[in-house]
Structure formats: C-alpha cells, structure tokens
Ligand SMILES: Nc1ncnc2c1ncn2[C@@H]1O[C@H](COP(=O)(O)OP(=O)(O)OP(=O)(O)O)[C@@H](O)[C@H]1O
C-alpha cells in the first residue's frame with residue numbers, strides 16, 4: 001500500500017464563528033464517511049483528550065479571562081498539544097479520518113487577529129502546540145454574523161444545553177464580525193488548505209458543499225493506496 005505522506009490518515013478541521021453549524025455538519029460528515037467504510041474520529045477543541053477537556057471549562061467559563069489573552073492562548077495551546085499527542089497523531093497513524101471541531105485557526109482568529117496578539121506570538125505557540133500536525137483540509141463555515149448569533153440563542157432555548165452564553169459568545173457583535181472577517185482572510189491566504197462553505201443555506205445543501213470539499217482528499221488517498229481505506 002502506498003503512503004500519502006508521513007501520516008496515513010486524513011485530518012479535516014471545521015472552523016467559523018458562533019452558531020455557523022460546525023457541530024451539525026461535522027456529525028453529518030462523520031456519518032457519511034462511516035457509511036462508506038472509513039474509520040472516523042470526531043473530536044473538538046478546546047478538548048478532545050482528557051487533559052484538554054480538563055482545561056475546557058477554565059477557558060469557556062471565563063475563569064482565565066482576567067489573566068489576559070496571552071494566558072488564554074497558552075491554555076488553548078497546551079490543551080491542543082495534549083489533544084494532538086493523545087488523540088490526533090495516533091488516529092492518523094492508524095489511517096483514520098480525523099474530524100476536528102475547531103483547531104489552530106480558532107486561536108489565530110480569536111486570540112490573534114480579533115484578540116490582539118501578534119502573528120509572531122501566535123505562530124510560535126502554534127508550532128509547539130501542533131508539532132507538525134496540520135489539517136489536510138479546513139472547512140470555514142461562513143455565515144452572516146447576526147444570523148449565527150440568532151441560531152445560538154435559538155439552540156439555547158430549544159435544548160437542555162448551557163443556557164448562558166460562554167465567555168466568547170458574550171462578546172460584542174463587532175468582535176464577532178471581526179472574527180468572521182479574520183477566518184475569511186485565512187482562507188484567502190491558504191486557498192489550498194481552506195475552503196469557504198456558504199453556511200447560510202439549508203443543512204442539506206451545506207452538507208453537499210462540505211462533501212464536495214472533502215471528496216478530492218478521499219479520491220487522492222484511494223489513488224495512493226490502490227483503493228484501500
Ligand atoms: N444550515 C442551517 N440552517 C439553519 N439552522 C441550522 C443550520 N445548521 C445548524 N443549524 C442550527 O443552528 C444552531 C447552531 O448549530 P451548531 O450547533 O451546529 O453550530 P456550531 O457552529 O457548532 O455552534 P457553536 O460554535 O456555538 O458551537 C443549532 O440549533 C442547529 O440546529
């Protein structure tokens with residue numbers, strides 16, 4: 001069997017602002033891939049490993065906020081490194097498809113461009129956190145900012161999930177808009193890795209766009225491995 005690269009698996013991250021539909025679409029893609037016989041690991045950040053999940057509440061509750069955005073990005077990055085080492089690297093080495101709800105681009109956007117940390121600082125911690133493990137494809141779900149926030153509040157009123165917005169959801173609408181623009185800027189800078197998905201369509205149509213953006217990776221792997229999964 002031929003090898004795609006040092007890692008056999010496929011690593012796909014989902015990014016975007018609040019309420020754009022990442023969790024919905026990642027679950028749908030996982031199901032579709034499993035039906036086709038792929039072994040899928042569905043994971044998320046902050047979290048995804050025992051160590052990272054322990055840090056998640058500190059970040060999302062706002063407990064780290066008084067210590068500044070530098071502290072927050074170092075906590076996100078420490079969590080990311082644990083997640084990479086404990087979950088993502090082993091899964092890729094076993095040839096699995098790893099689907100991750102947020103990854104390094106969220107730090108670039110939330111703590112970097114929209115959070116005020118410089119690009120050299122963000123890049124330095126990113127290098128340590130990811131240790132060479134970069135997404136093969138990043139799907140940036142793009143949605144009107146107000147519509148995303150409306151979806152979040154509808155979700156909170158419909159489910160038994162957290163009623164109160166988390167530390168990042170609470171930010172002003174202009175901050176949310178800056179984040180949207182920062183994700184789009186990353187997509188412009190890295191068009192090979194990042195594909196922008198129109199998340200304003202209905203969930204079925206979004207799922208089709210997601211599938212179209214992922215298919216070339218699956219085809220490429222099938223070509224390298226002679227069709228094996
Ligand atoms: N294409 C869509 N059209 C309309 N509503 C949608 C669509 N996709 C998801 N939703 C709904 O919007 C809400 C937010 O979706 P979801 O939780 O998947 O977003 P998310 O990006 O993971 O959010 P967050 O960043 O807050 O975790 C949910 O109630 C979901 O059912």
Ligand SMILES: Cc1cn([C@H]2C[C@H](O)[C@@H](COP(=O)(O)O)O2)c(=O)[nH]c1=O
Nearest residue numbers: 045046076102103106107110111168169
């Ligand atoms: C990985 C990562 C996440 N964030 C922020 C972005 C979101 O507001 C929350 C995560 O919650 P969600 O349910 O996935 O939307 O954390 C961040 O600021 N920096 C990061 O690196």
